[in-house]
Amino acid sequence: MSLNMNNVMGVIILTERKDKLKELTLNRALAAVPFGARYRIIDFALSNLVNAGVRNVGVFVQEKYRSLMDHLGIGKEWDLNRQRDGLFILPPEKYADGSTSWLLNGDILLLRRHLDYLLRSKQEYVILMTNPIIWNVNFTTVLKDHLDKQADITIVYHLTDHQNCLGTFTEINTDRQEKITAVKVNPLINQSSKLSLDTFIIGRKKLMEIMDSSISTGGSDFVRDIIIPNLDKLLIYGYQFEGYARKINSLECYYKTSMELLNPKISKELFYANGPIYTKVKNEPPAIYTKTAEVKNSLIANGCIIKGRIENSILFRGVKVGQNAVVKNSIVMQKTELDYGVSLENVIIDKDCFISAEKKLMGAASYPLVISKKTQL
Amino acid sequence: MSLNMNNVMGVIILTERKDKLKELTLNRALAAVPFGARYRIIDFALSNLVNAGVRNVGVFVQEKYRSLMDHLGIGKEWDLNRQRDGLFILPPEKYADGSTSWLLNGDILLLRRHLDYLLRSKQEYVILMTNPIIWNVNFTTVLKDHLDKQADITIVYHLTDHQNCLGTFTEINTDRQEKITAVKVNPLINQSSKLSLDTFIIGRKKLMEIMDSSISTGGSDFVRDIIIPNLDKLLIYGYQFEGYARKINSLECYYKTSMELLNPKISKELFYANGPIYTKVKNEPPAIYTKTAEVKNSLIANGCIIKGRIENSILFRGVKVGQNAVVKNSIVMQKTELDYGVSLENVIIDKDCFISAEKKLMGAASYPLVISKKTQL
């Protein structure tokens, strides 16, 4: 089998039901949360797939997926607008089995709802992601490793000191050959610094087969009901990703990861390492800096008009910062307007807000203040 | 004010909650039901707007709108894929007001949920449709009439003998100047042969204003709570449409209207009169007729393979009719396959069905048999 990425499909399952990022996920899926001045969280997962040559990607969604659909559209920006293969957004079909509630607990249950998508896809391998990670990974290398080892399943993991925002996590142990010896979901006592990046490679037919046998005996979760019971029966290997990777599963983690982008080494790796990160493009003029602008250590998107002072902050497209305004350690999302003399510190402001003159807002570095979409203050 | 259709926006409100067309609307909105061998019901409303030069169309949906979204996509086929204006599909936003149930009873309630869409639109007039009619109308003429009469609201109606499939209907009376004198919703005793086509012209600002004052005093329905109470206060005129028009609101009516398409005079008017009807295009080869094909008085889309006998029927794209099969007075939707010797009479078969060899299916002319999507018989 040659290393042909046309032979690989991508599956992204977005199961989360809780409002993990508080106000930011009130009306949108986690994957659709704006990130990094012009992206959404899912852009990284999608771009990594596309940059590796994957041409068939299914995104399984559960609810609150309207903004995600708006963002992804027909997949044009990811070059996935295609007549055959391309991008598929797959929400659960209501009524499909006569039930009235269609919220499902478990990633493979969601996947099974559109089994026909897996069935009619022609690719031999699946890159399966149960969480959209922030990273820039070369999937061709991961696939090569999977093929070299003749693995049934490869789990991509990274080493971490457990200091980073954890939330839910999956810990793994491997032997010297990288064969996985143990997997633990959210253990109270950490025994390994190897944490799963919730990204797997598996044969498409194998996936359908073990998913079917697992679900028919009560299974619902890929790691708990497929990986763990099969550690002895299948060849399950780990692949250590050595670059920068973050799993966003709390507001603190979102804020911390955002601030890490201000390190040019990290942003360079994330934005360029194995190809660019694609996102929905907007027609915005260049950012304009007036004579009174004073900007330090910040990431700024097009369409911004900057008259005030910005420090250690991230400004999304079309943000306006008035004269004498001061923005510190903050994230300001699309089209929000900060009037004359506004002062922000440790604040995350969602889209389309207006903060009137001289208002002061301040959160803690470990607990940023969040202002909801369309707030007028 | 010149007759500039750039100054007009279209609003289509799809409120229906019941499965009006039985199995055909189990999983899809009425507007998304396949019609006329290659169209969906909404294509007629949308194409009429576009052919008149309208460039901004909002489609307000309530539920089961997935297949509608699939069909409309980014509006490319209707030339509505635009950076400014274009096509907007507006589902109710859950949580928008903190309520858990988001199904609304009443067209103007649905409209108010996206008041910002009406607010930020720049057009002076709105063509409002609360039901997608099957017709080919010249909206430029209707607008001219509206402007000539300096009307506040124009209601488009047609004359009918009450024999046609009725379902819900709105009866109107007009004086000699076409000013509307009375409006009755679903009266038990018919007094007028003038029935509303659920299509209105009204100023955009006027609409927002009276909608607001109506809803704030308990109103929810455009005809009942805005038209009727304002008959004396506003200038409300009728516009008589003299062409072919059908409102689909029962299965019998769907079947009857479909069969009327087999009259070339009617189909010529519907498909060509004031411009073409646009629909999502698919890449299908030409229909193929074999040596054994025998087709009479039928409408057939591309991609069909016909080996059997077809009479007074409508075949959608990619239908296969086996040898010795007989199809009479029937409607067969996309990709359904009829094997050797199958016999159909007065049947409607939804998409992707397979009817195995020699099966006989028969409904009554007034009560067609419906086979649900993906049925294997």
Add this chain to the structure above:
Amino acid sequence: MNKKECIAMLLAGGQGTRLGVLTKKLAKPAVPFGGKYRIIDFTLSNCVNSGIDTVGVLTQFQPLQLHSYIGIGGPWDLDRERGGVMVLPPFVRSDGGQWYKGTANAVYQNLGYLETYQPEYVLVLSGDHVYKMDYGKMLEFHKNNNASATIAVIEVPIEEASRFGIMNTDSDKKIIDFEEKPKQPKNNLASMGVYIFNYDVLKKYLEEDANDPGSSNDFGKNIIPKMLISGERMFAYPFDGYWKDVGTLESLWEANMDLLGPKHKFDLYDRNWRVYSVNPNQPPHYIASSSKVENSLVNEGCLIYGECFNSVLFPGVYIGKGAKVYDAVIMLGAKILEGAFVRKAIIGTNAVISENCLIGQKDILLQETPLTVVGDDEVVAPGLSVFGIHERGGLKNVFKYE
């Protein structure tokens, strides 16, 4: 990812003079075929189905329809963010402008385009053949042979061999000699006009060729022989599927007939090798009670009241009551009015065959009858008989029966 392993250069500049009335205002690759396609659809679909997503289309003659037909390539999935289809007409440089002098010159003038993708291989194609071919397999063959160039070949009847570039190969398929249109062909292995070159080798020969004032800058006449003489490793890739050069009116008609049963030499319904094309928006076609349609391809927008046998009908064709059509290709929007009779003919786009006309011969066996062609937009007056080629401003070979 700007680098592409293999990109295609599709030669679409020819007028196709032998298609006469059909190519007066139309490049040959844009000629309609098979009910809803244009000839170029087959080559473009081959590219996509073979996994080649970067195609330069070299145009020169009357390209307007071709340019607007191709657009940015959506129907063929060639509207790619990186790569995709790109129309390459002749242009002016700082040192002046040059028309494309020959097939090789056309590619030479667009080395700048190739350069942006840094390909390893270049696939050179013609836009005027009807066939399904997996260029990916040919590329595999090319790589396995470690070749400089590979030419796709097909066996043709020996009596037709002198119309083609003919090869001799050794037992390993290595080409030992090549003659363009030989008078005395030594065998019947004909070039299909499908070449794969290593990009660096191609570039070198194109540049040499451009500096040779005596060259006619043609792949078959100049580049291939030159490479053979220079001892490059060149291989013949044998193809044995359906392949038709639709360069004459007769072969265009034949290729259309090949789509029909019982022979079905070419299958448009193959889901594993779809032929993509721009899809016109037309209502479903209508077959009236008075009509009879057998062994035919019928497109959307047709209105059939008469009879139609063994024919290919493009979108929007009208066949009136009592009209009979046999073994014909009726192009977009053409009308066969009431009582007309058509046999073994090509009726051009929007042509009108008026009431009771007779097109072709009525009572002669098919095999012996020559083809009758009525050009685009022609109106044949009621009752007239036409036999042969019909053009505005004059009839050629018209025999009146009455």
Add this chain to the structure above:
Amino acid sequence: MNKKECIAMLLAGGQGTRLGVLTKKLAKPAVPFGGKYRIIDFTLSNCVNSGIDTVGVLTQFQPLQLHSYIGIGGPWDLDRERGGVMVLPPFVRSDGGQWYKGTANAVYQNLGYLETYQPEYVLVLSGDHVYKMDYGKMLEFHKNNNASATIAVIEVPIEEASRFGIMNTDSDKKIIDFEEKPKQPKNNLASMGVYIFNYDVLKKYLEEDANDPGSSNDFGKNIIPKMLISGERMFAYPFDGYWKDVGTLESLWEANMDLLGPKHKFDLYDRNWRVYSVNPNQPPHYIASSSKVENSLVNEGCLIYGECFNSVLFPGVYIGKGAKVYDAVIMLGAKILEGAFVRKAIIGTNAVISENCLIGQKDILLQETPLTVVGDDEVVAPGLSVFGIHERGGLKNVFKYE
């Protein structure tokens, strides 16, 4: 709906030789401007904002970048099912091929394209001006005057008038005479190169002009004077907004500076008249702690460690620590390395100004300093000083300071 009331023909074939190093491999309308635009964006956006959705773009010189930039017009909302934008390069007909000999000849050769839309009016535009203009209002003016042709005019300083086509009008704005580039201009009403013609009138004069062997087939030199002599009703439509011919390096630089405060002569942020362009995919720009950015336009993909004043930065520009940039236009991907100093300059696409270079004059007042230009892909070696125009293979007007 195939008929269109008014369609635009945009002349984009010129090389723009006065833009020197910037247009060697690039048609003038494709020259980058204003941080993320190309010059043609302004005219295309004017069309869309004026409600004109059918635009033919006449190309000839090095059109590859322009063709691939325009594509099928998505960014300008010109990817329409009917109409939209169409690139029209020179082509070959049955009777041979002709390059576009002049502006009028280019439109003449594409009468076939115009014919398909049967327009009532044709708007003729140039692709090399920066301005915002509502052509709809001009059309209204044209119709109200019952004119055969209307020419948009702007008042220019009388000393520059001899560079333009200059008109005299009566009190109703009716043109009474027109001189192309007069030596002794009688007034300062200059043609902006924006014409509206009644289609039937235009067609007649273009056909006459094509048959006149003595004509240079140019609108300003031939068509307009001929129409005036023949007594056609021609009107001058006065325009008083910002309008800039960016045909020289100096004017290109000036127009970029006009985007900046405090003058802000041209507002890119006007939401009622948006300027559309292809949007590159680049990460947000980064401003480091060591940097200072004032009164500048900055695009995505920039990395700024140094200082930047009154400048326009295209996407992907790098300014190293300690580098200082004043009054400059830095094009796509150009790098100003550590410690370099740039004043009053245009730095071409992907050019590199190495460490401690001095580009332009360091200590002379802005108004008196001539412009310095470094061409695309140039690398200025560390420590070098450049003043004037810098091109590969030779420096023009280079003064070394050290």
